[in-house]
Amino acid sequence: MIALKGTYENRKKEINNFIELMKFFEGKKIRVEENEISFDEFFYEGETQIALSYQELINILKSNLSLMIYNIIEYTVSGLVDCIYDEIRVHSLAYIDVNESIRKLWRKTILKSARDPGANFNTFLKKNEEIINHILLNATLDIHAKESLPAGNLDGISIKETFESHGIQISTNSPNFRPDILGNIKTSRNKLAHGGVSFVDAVRDDSIQDFEKYVRFITLFLEELIETVGEYIQRECYRI
Numbered sequence: 001m002i003a004l005k006g007t008y009e010n011r012k013k014e015i016n017n018f019i020e021l022m023k024f025f026e027g028k029k030i031r032v033e034e035n036e037i038s039f040d041e042f043f044y045e046g047e048t049q050i051a052l053s054y055q056e057l058i059n060i061l062k063s064n065l066s067l068m069i070y071n072i073i074e075y076t077v078s079g080l081v082d083c084i085y086d087e088i089r090v091h092s093l094a095y096i097d098v099n100e101s102i103r104k105l106w107r108k109t110i111l112k113s114a115r116d117p118g119a120n121f122n123t124f125l126k127k128n129e130e131i132i133n134h135i136l137l138n139a140t141l142d143i144h145a146k147e148s149l150p151a152g153n154l155d156g157i158s159i160k161e162t163f164e165s166h167g168i169q170i171s172t173n174s175p176n177f178r179p180d181i182l183g184n185i186k187t188s189r190n191k192l193a194h195g196g197v198s199f200v201d202a203v204r205d206d207s208i209q210d211f212e213k214y215v216r217f218i219t220l221f222l223e224e225l226i227e228t229v230g231e232y233i234q235r236e237c238y239r240i
Contacts, residue, residue: 001230004079008226011072012219018068019215022061022208056200058208063192063199065211069218070189073182074154076222077162078145080229084166084238085143094138099240101167102141107131109147152190156182163225168232176220185214 088098095103111127134141148165150158156179163170171177191197206214232238 001083001226001233004076004083005226007079008072008076008222011068011075015065015068015072015215018061018065019208019212022058022065025058025061026208059201059204060199062204062206062208062211063188063202066185066188066203067192069211069215070154070185073159073185073218073222076225077154077159078149080225081145081149081162081166083229083233085141085145087233087236088141088143088238092140093239094140095135096138097240098141098238099167101165102238105148105165106141106143109143110134112147152193153186154182155179155186159225163229166232167237168228170225170228174221174224176217176224178217178221181214181217182221185218 088102091097095106098106110131111124149162154162156177159182160170160172188202192199192202
């Protein structure tokens with residue numbers, strides 16, 4: 001948990017520094033051939049060799065910022081889930097030792113491959129036998145976040161459902177829980193990741209000030225989440 005908090009703070013700082021850089025670009029002047037001009041004048045078409053307008057540059061930077069924001073969400077959520085699983089491994093907890101939510105989640109991860117379109121009844125039988133043997137042998141549960149999280153689809157709803165599946169209730173009444181903002185960041189990230197929209201167009205309608213607001217709500221929400229999961233681990237709520 002300590003390592004996660006340290007990395008989280010570093011990534012939060014990177015995002016805030018990136019926003020400050022964009023604000024610097026918005027109002028700062030530069031010197032070109034002894035003349036002081038603003039950044040937007042420097043990128044003005046026909047006045048420079050740069051085949052990119054000032055606004056296009058800002059839009060590209062905003063798109064990169066949206067990816068940075070999604071990355072800190074994904075890192076924090078997956079990291080917190082793995083912190084829970086690390087505790088289970090460190091204490092060598094078997095199926096009989098963990099709460100019903102963790103048991104159900106573990107069974108689900110084992111049977112995930114049986115839902116593959118290429119799987120057949122024999123695949124299901126094999127996985128079912130694996131579950132039975134694991135329980136009978138009282139073997140330590142070995143789960144990883146990449147097996148239980150919805151890759152690339154973390155928004156307010158999926159984050160809530162993810163932690164509920166571990167027996168953790170997050171505070172949806174908190175003013176910092178903003179499914180609308182989390183959903184928009186996820187949608188932008190997926191469109192950019194899959195090439196569905198250009199970096200110039202992805203978040204062109206959102207201002208730098210909008211992004212400042214998004215980051216404020218998201219980081220406060222993530223910090224509440226870190227505290228909630230920290231208490232869950234400290235109280236060993238993953239046990240039966």
